[in-house]
Amino acid sequence: MQRRDEAPDPTTMNGSPAPRTVWVSGSSGKLGSEVVRQLREAGDHVIEADLVGESPVDLLDPAAVAESMRGAVAVIHCAAIPAPVNIEPADLMRINTLATFNALEQAWLAGIGTAAVASSASIYGPAWSDEWTSPALRFESVPVDEDTPLTFVDPYALSKDVTEGTCRMFARRGMTVTALRFHWIASVEQARERVATEPEAEGAVGLWGYTELGDAARACILSLGPLAAHRGYEALVIVADDTLSEVPTEDLLDRHLPNITRRRTIPGMGSAFDSSRAAEVIGWRPQHSWR
Numbered sequence: 463m464q465r466r467d468e469a470p471d472p473t474t475m476n477g478s479p480a481p482r483t484v485w486v487s488g489s490s491g492k493l494g495s496e497v498v499r500q501l502r503e504a505g506d507h508v509i510e511a512d513l514v515g516e517s518p519v520d521l522l523d524p525a526a527v528a529e530s531m532r533g534a535v536a537v538i539h540c541a542a543i544p545a546p547v548n549i550e551p552a553d554l555m556r557i558n559t560l561a562t563f564n565a566l567e568q569a570w571l572a573g574i575g576t577a578a579v580a581s582s583a584s585i586y587g588p589a590w591s592d593e594w595t596s597p598a599l600r601f602e603s604v605p606v607d608e609d610t611p612l613t614f615v616d617p618y619a620l621s622k623d624v625t626e627g628t629c630r631m632f633a634r635r636g637m638t639v640t641a642l643r644f645h646w647i648a649s650v651e652q653a654r655e656r657v658a659t660e661p662e663a664e665g666a667v668g669l670w671g672y673t674e675l676g677d678a679a680r681a682c683i684l685s686l687g688p689l690a691a692h693r694g695y696e697a698l699v700i701v702a703d704d705t706l707s708e709v710p711t712e713d714l715l716d717r718h719l720p721n722i723t724r725r726r727t728i729p730g731m732g733s734a735f736d737s738s739r740a741a742e743v744i745g746w747r748p749q750h751s752w753r
C-alpha cells in the first residue's frame with residue numbers, strides 16, 4: 463500500500479480557520495446536495511462526486527474516485543442506494559459496500575485524514591424487516607443509542623454494517639472516521655406531511671423518529687472537526703429530539719410497544735433515540751423540528 467503524506471490540517475492556517483476542499487459523494491442526492499449547499503455557504507470548496515451531474519463519477523471505479531478526489535483534504539461519503547426497494551439485494555450490497563470501500567481506500571491513499579460516512583438507523587434491524595415485531599428482531603429497550611444491539615435480517619442494514627466495519631478498518635489505519643446513523647431524512651415539509659397522513663401504528667417500527675435534512679447535513683460537516691473527544695472511529699446516532707407525533711411518546715409506547723423496556727422516562731414528545739454521544743463527540747444537537 464503506497465500512501466501519500468498526510469494532507470495538511472484542513473481547519474487551521476496560522477491559527478485561523480481556512481476554507482477547506484471537501485470531496486462529497488452522492489452530491490446530487492437528497493443529503494449530499496444539502497451538504498454541498500451548507501459547505502459552500504460556509505466558504506468551503508466542494509468537489510462533487512455522483513453518477514448524476516456535470517462530471518459523473520462512478521464510485522465503483524477506484525481510479526475515477528482517486529482522480530475526482532485530487533486536492534481534497536476531507537471526505538463526506540453520502541452516495542449509496544438509500545433503501546432496499548426496487549433493487550436486487552446483490553446489487554444493493556455490491557454498490558453500497560464497494561462505494562464505501564473505494565471512497566475510504568482512495569482517501570487513505572491520498573493522505574486524507576478525515577471522513578464522515580452516511581450510515582443509518584436502519585442498521586438496528588426493525589426498519590426493513592417484515593418480522594420486526596418478533597421478539598428476536600424488535601427493539602428490546604429505549605432509548606436507542608450506540609450500544610443498542612443490531613438485530614437486522616435485511617440487506618440494506620447489512621450493507622450499513624459492512625459500511626461501518628469499513629469505517630472501523632480505516633480508523634485503525636489512522637484516519638478519523640465518523641459513521642452517522644440517520645433516521646428517515648426529511649425536510650420540515652416532508653415531516654409535516656407524514657405526521658398529517660401516517661397512521662400512528664405505522665410509526666412504531668421506527669419509534670416515530672426522523673432526522674431533519676439540514677440537521678443531517680450539519681452532522682456530516684461537524685464530523686470534519688475539530689474533534690477533541692473523538693476516538694478515531696465513532697458511530698453516532700443522529701436523530702431529531704422529538705417524534706413525528708403529537709401524542710406523548712410514553713403513550714405511543716404503551717399503545718403500540720407495551721413490552722419494550724424503558725431505561726428512563728421519555729418526557730413529552732421526546733425521541734426514543736438518544737443522540738447525546740453525537741453532542742459530546744461532534745457537538746451536534748438537532749436545531750430543526752417539524753413543530
Ligand SMILES: NC(=O)c1ccc[n+]([C@@H]2O[C@H](COP(=O)([O-])OP(=O)(O)OC[C@H]3O[C@@H](n4cnc5c(N)ncnc54)[C@H](O)[C@@H]3O)[C@@H](O)[C@H]2O)c1
Binds near residue numbers: 488494513
Ligand atoms: N434518505 C434517508 O431517509 C436516509 C436515512 C438514513 C440514511 N441514509 C443514507 O444517507 C445517504 C444519502 O441518502 P439520500 O437520501 O441522499 O439518497 P439519494 O438516493 O437521494 O442520493 C444518493 C446519491 O448517490 C448517488 N450514487 C448512487 N450510486 C452511485 C455510484 N455508484 N457512484 C456515484 N454516485 C452514486 C446517486 O446518484 C444519488 O445522487 C445514503 O448513504 C443513505 O443510505 C438515508
